[in-house]
Amino acid sequence: MVTKVIFDTDPGVDDTAALLFIHAAPELDLVGITTVFGNAHIETTTRNALYLAERFNIPCPVAQGAGQALKRRYEGPPTFIHGVDGLGDVGVPETISRTVDPRPAHRFIIDMVKAHPGEITLIAVGRMTNLALALEEAPEIAGLVKQVVIMGGAFGQNGHGGNVTPAAEANIIGDPEAADIMLGVPWPVVVVGLDVTKETFMAPEGLARLVREAGDAGRFIAETSELYKQFHIDRHGLDGIFMHDSCAVAYVLAPELFTTRSGAMRVATEGIAVGQTIQKPDSVNFAPGAWDGLPSQLACIGIDHEAVLELFHQKLALLGN
Numbered sequence: 001m002v003t004k005v006i007f008d009t010d011p012g013v014d015d016t017a018a019l020l021f022i023h024a025a026p027e028l029d030l031v032g033i034t035t036v037f038g039n040a041h042i043e044t045t046t047r048n049a050l051y052l053a054e055r056f057n058i059p060c061p062v063a064q065g066a067g068q069a070l071k072r073r074y075e076g077p078p079t080f081i082h083g084v085d086g087l088g089d090v091g092v093p094e095t096i097s098r099t100v101d102p103r104p105a106h107r108f109i110i111d112m113v114k115a116h117p118g119e120i121t122l123i124a125v126g127r128m129t130n131l132a133l134a135l136e137e138a139p140e141i142a143g144l145v146k147q148v149v150i151m152g153g154a155f156g157q158n159g160h161g162g163n164v165t166p167a168a169e170a171n172i173i174g175d176p177e178a179a180d181i182m183l184g185v186p187w188p189v190v191v192v193g194l195d196v197t198k199e200t201f202m203a204p205e206g207l208a209r210l211v212r213e214a215g216d217a218g219r220f221i222a223e224t225s226e227l228y229k230q231f232h233i234d235r236h237g238l239d240g241i242f243m244h245d246s247c248a249v250a251y252v253l254a255p256e257l258f259t260t261r262s263g264a265m266r267v268a269t270e271g272i273a274v275g276q277t278i279q280k281p282d283s284v285n286f287a288p289g290a291w292d293g294l295p296s297q298l299a300c301i302g303i304d305h306e307a308v309l310e311l312f313h314q315k316l317a318l319l320g321n
């Protein structure tokens, strides 16, 4: 069975690899790309999404989303990770012939979910702002979505805390109020956080394999990853790149490669731990508190990272044939 997917993204180097992973997978039908600020300003992430759609013949609409968080000022792009152009400074043309959908991203999401009740999987790999705006305008979509899989957060599993602060991951601290909203509504959410994405890194041999096997897509991923690779060396002393956003796509394709833990989740919205994702595991009893009455969601706490990378390579190689 083919799964309809809306990809909510801030391309973004690892977002690009994830988008091409979706595009390559015959099991997924990409029915829309929605953009959000984060790895770059919204105009840039949208321009990049249009460029990727045009260059790789991805036929679905691209809808532009939020340029700022619900309640906070955007502090500007992490150019030392994704470059000034959001794609590793490879030189993206300023003018793209593909044009954006006239609807804002959150309305595009609402329209698509209502048009295909029970069929749409949302894969969200940037700030959760568009999802929160969609829920605010049409709360009934929570009952109409098949599944929501997000890259974001960190639960301290496998030794992985935050990557912006010791407590917080980038996609969540970028709009903690939005993340707290979308985790608290009754739709089935799977959180693919740093606990598993930092277990999943591609070494230079993997990038070389992409160049050999995955045609223009493989060459583009390798090219855009050069600056990102340097960041991993400088920050983590790691000769390889984290495949954060692709792990969320892998979950949709092969959930059996992940171990999950069920429980209600909240996001800290103030204090030194702002942006921290905190789960109350269903298996543990606590005194009454801030997690009560919220739906149980799944946090990924384990991953077969070798199998996930192999899956990525196998799908991407389909674009090279």
Ligand code: RIB
Pocket: 010, 012, 013, 014, 015, 038, 039, 125, 126, 151, 163, 169, 170, 171, 244, 245
């Ligand atoms: O923390 C990793 C996340 O932040 C990824 O989605 C990456 O693209 C950046 O936005």
Ligand code: CA
Pocket: 009, 010, 011, 012, 014, 015, 039, 125, 126, 245
């Ligand atoms: Ca991202």
